[in-house]
Amino acid sequence: MTKLRLAFMGTPDFSVPVLQAIMDAGHDVVCVYSQPPRPAGRGKKLRPSPVHELAEQHGIEVRCPVNFRDPADQQAFADLNLDAAVVVAYGLILPKMILNAPKLGCVNVHASLLPRWRGAAPIQRAILAGDEETGVTIMAMDEGLDTGDMLASEVVRISPDMTAQCLHDELSTLGAAMICPALDSLADGSAVAVPQPEEGVTYAEKLDKAEARLCWNVTAEELARKVRAFTPWPGAWFEADGERLKVIKAEAIPCCCTPGFVMDEELTVGCGRGALKIKxxxxxxxxPMDVEDFQRGRAISRGTHLPY
Structure with a gap:
């Protein structure tokens, strides 16, 4: 293995295992780039990102530019004299000057099987669409949105009960296992960069909280996928007696019933096709409460018509 001089660019929890894997492998991470600290918690104190925190724990310099339009930020990046930069869910568009500065370029770890689900929310969109599989693609970055040539990819099956959180964790772990072999292949010249197919391109639009509402006139299968895709954030929800209730777990069952009609005391709700059994x-x-405990309190009665 060739020890590389690297910068790491990432922000959320998903990125942390990849950074840890790079450090564990002995690569020289000379600088970490992350989104600026954000207000968090009841006190709205500024909180550094998970990647920022890990870097500080290891004494690595952290930089948080708002963007890379400032020539001073671009020059500071170039002055690092990098072999490569590893980018994982960073959250900023990188201009051409940044992409071209490292000797081996910038390498991105993306949570989908490209070209399917380019963009911001590939994990949730794969579940919402009912995909049976997804995975991780490592690509050489270019100026497009997740359009770079592919260096490696691995497949992950999406089980029928898998939530976005579970899939997130599995893909994050997989990305961490894949990154060092990909860097090794770049360093020794054995990497094979494969252009992405022109067919099969889809875009994973950023999640909107408004999408999380359960509209009972669609199929129960769609709503069950929505519950899984929006767990833990932003959380699928419906209204009952003016109260917004978040659904943590639910199952689609075959049934014929009026959409929004509560069919029993176990909170089985009719949908456009089938019914959603809330658990x-x-x-x-x-x-969060199991439905049995929930119904012992202020219960939602059989025969209730839920709005949508």
């Missing part, structure tokens, strides 16, 4: 839900400010 776990959460009131605002409260802990």
């Amino acid at each position: 776990c839900l959460q009131r605002p400010g409260k802990k």
Whole structure:
């Protein structure tokens, strides 16, 4: 293995295992780039990103430019004299000057099987679409949105009960396992860069909280996928008695019923096709509860028509 001089560019939890794997392999991470600290918690104190925190724990310099339009930021990056930069869910568009500065370029770890689900929310979009598989692609970055040549890819099956959180964790771990072999192949010249196919391109648009509402006139299968895709964030929800209730776990079952009609005391709700059997839900400010415990409190009665 050739020890490379690297910069790491990432922000959320998903990126952390990849950074850890690079450090564990002995590469020289000379600088970490991350999104600026954001207000968080009740006190709205500025909190550094998970990647920022890990870098500081290891004494690595952290830089948080708002963007890379400032020539001074571009020059500071070029002055690092990098072999490569590893980019994982960073959150900024990198201009051509940044992409071309490292000797071996910038390498991106992306949570889908490209060209399917280019963009911001590939994990959630794969579940929402009912995909049976997804994976991780490592690509050599270019100026397009996740359009670079592919260096490696691995497949992950999406099980029928897999939430976005579970899939996130599995893909993050996989990306961490894939990054060092990909860097080794770049360093020794054995990497084979494969252009992405022109067919099969889809875009994973950023999640909108408004999407998380459960509209009972669609199929139960769609709603069950929505519950899984929006767990843990932003959380699928519906209204009952003016209260917004978050659904943590639910199952689609075959049935014929009026959309929005509560069919039983176990909170089985009619949909456009089939019914959604709610298994776990959460009131605002409260802990998640199994439906049995929920119904012992302020229950939603059989025969209730839920709005949508």
